[in-house]
Amino acid sequence: MRLAAAVIVGALAACGARPPAASAPAPPPIAPIARGPGTVIEPEPQRPGDAARGWALLTGSDYVGCGAPRALWERFAGVTPAWLRLPGRSGAGAELPYAMNAVTTADGRARVTPSCLACHASFLRGQLVIGLGDPRADFTGDPGALALAGLLITDDVDRADWDRLYGRFALIAPAIRTTTVGANPADHIAAALFAHRDPATLAWSDEPRLPLPGPPVPVDVPAWWLLKKKAAMFHTGAGRGDQARIMMTASVLCVDDVATARAIDAGFPDVRAYVTSLTPPPFPAPIDAPAAARGRAVFTARCARCHGSYGADGAYQTRVISVAEVGTDPAVAERTGQFAAPYVAWFNASFYGERARLAPGDGYVAPPLDGVWATAPYLHNGSVPTLAALLDSRLRQPRFGIGRGDDDYDLGLVGWRSFDPDQPGVAPAWIWDTARPGHGNQGHTFGDALTPPDRAALLEYLKSL
Numbered sequence: 001m002r003l004a005a006a007v008i009v010g011a012l013a014a015c016g017a018r019p020p021a022a023s024a025p026a027p028p029p030i031a032p033i034a035r036g037p038g039t040v041i042e043p044e045p046q047r048p049g050d051a052a053r054g055w056a057l058l059t060g061s062d063y064v065g066c067g068a069p070r071a072l073w074e075r076f077a078g079v080t081p082a083w084l085r086l087p088g089r090s091g092a093g094a095e096l097p098y099a100m101n102a103v104t105t106a107d108g109r110a111r112v113t114p115s116c117l118a119c120h121a122s123f124l125r126g127q128l129v130i131g132l133g134d135p136r137a138d139f140t141g142d143p144g145a146l147a148l149a150g151l152l153i154t155d156d157v158d159r160a161d162w163d164r165l166y167g168r169f170a171l172i173a174p175a176i177r178t179t180t181v182g183a184n185p186a187d188h189i190a191a192a193l194f195a196h197r198d199p200a201t202l203a204w205s206d207e208p209r210l211p212l213p214g215p216p217v218p219v220d221v222p223a224w225w226l227l228k229k230k231a232a233m234f235h236t237g238a239g240r241g242d243q244a245r246i247m248m249t250a251s252v253l254c255v256d257d258v259a260t261a262r263a264i265d266a267g268f269p270d271v272r273a274y275v276t277s278l279t280p281p282p283f284p285a286p287i288d289a290p291a292a293a294r295g296r297a298v299f300t301a302r303c304a305r306c307h308g309s310y311g312a313d314g315a316y317q318t319r320v321i322s323v324a325e326v327g328t329d330p331a332v333a334e335r336t337g338q339f340a341a342p343y344v345a346w347f348n349a350s351f352y353g354e355r356a357r358l359a360p361g362d363g364y365v366a367p368p369l370d371g372v373w374a375t376a377p378y379l380h381n382g383s384v385p386t387l388a389a390l391l392d393s394r395l396r397q398p399r400f401g402i403g404r405g406d407d408d409y410d411l412g413l414v415g416w417r418s419f420d421p422d423q424p425g426v427a428p429a430w431i432w433d434t435a436r437p438g439h440g441n442q443g444h445t446f447g448d449a450l451t452p453p454d455r456a457a458l459l460e461y462l463k464s465l
Helices: 051-060 070-077 145-152 156-176 186-195 243-253 258-265 268-275 289-302 341-349 387-391 452-463
Strands: 039-041 100-104 110-114 121-124 127-130 239-241 318-321 356-358 399-402 431-433
Touching: 051 100, 051 268, 070 110, 070 145, 145 156, 156 186, 186 243, 186 341, 239 243, 243 258, 243 268, 243 356, 289 452, 341 356, 387 452
Parallel strands: none
Antiparallel strands: 039 318, 100 110, 121 127, 239 356, 399 431
16 A cells, blocks of 8 residues: 655635625524533543653653564564654664664663554554554454464574563454454453453463453544543543553553563653644645534534533533433443453552552543544444544444545545445455444434534534534
């Protein structure tokens, strides 16, 4: 796949909007929608950090705790094409893919280790967007298959590091392998890794101490730039307290003792500072200003109660809306993955629970919508490919293929184009089937009652956020 290196450009103030006709009648008022208050999660104090140090740590340090010998990596991966590298990175990591870090161990060994950008960066219309969840992530293969490559390593220390990285994926593979490209099993990865560790010491056990979670339920990766507004992390609002401590659970893959975890944690307030410094990319095409103004009125009446308001006087509260009200697929809210009771208890009793805690809400957080145009697919499980279909549930299909190439992002419908899943040559992994557990695309029908003009105006306004 060839990705263009075009930069997303465009200023909302210079959109060439046409004025309304002088004789156009005033539109009727938009009736507000009746909703319950939901459960508001109040913000808690966070440790301060330095964003520049956070970027350096995020893209150049070893917070995962294990990796591949650099020589072996280069033997198998070859030369990384320029478009796949991280812009502006220098030093040992300059020629690596954006989602891999170059590190040197205490005894001088060169390693290539995965970074948080594996799930928290993605290409959109040819541009790598840091902080955007990756809708093309493919977890349908065997995540432990690379463990066998360790047989080619003759050095005992290198072999041990390789086995810690890929051998552990082999052990948890049954709990994290998905059926659909784009379905992210992050919650199940965390739960499976918790199950293999002692909560007090973080010591690893090849035999699980807790039952492994069942088949993974997909979650959509929220955009990082939303964190600055949110008082809790994850779709159910489960991540409470110190957000930096929650974020550094990336170390649960290979960090096997509390002292090492504590040293990594010392830098993660800086990572959080970087994450909260991010802003979304602007919509890269003209916006119809009069339509967007009408859409803002629709939004205020129908959406702001849950999703907040925007502009200079905007305000947002982290609000958990019950499944009964929002009507979306209930699987994640019913405590799957790391939010099932045994794993919540593990986290809260562990080193990670010293500053943070898991406390899942009884429903889903209505997220802030900054940069919502860029964050398709939609809902907590990524089951709705476009904003147009999110605002009109009649456009949703029970089975569909989602295009995920550079040319498949539709700025009119705002999201990923779908294609006929039954056409020849379509692999099952590229078909979203809403009958699969956790894949449902029902609910969030609040836009269905809008008139077509109001719905179109609302869509235009959402492009501007």
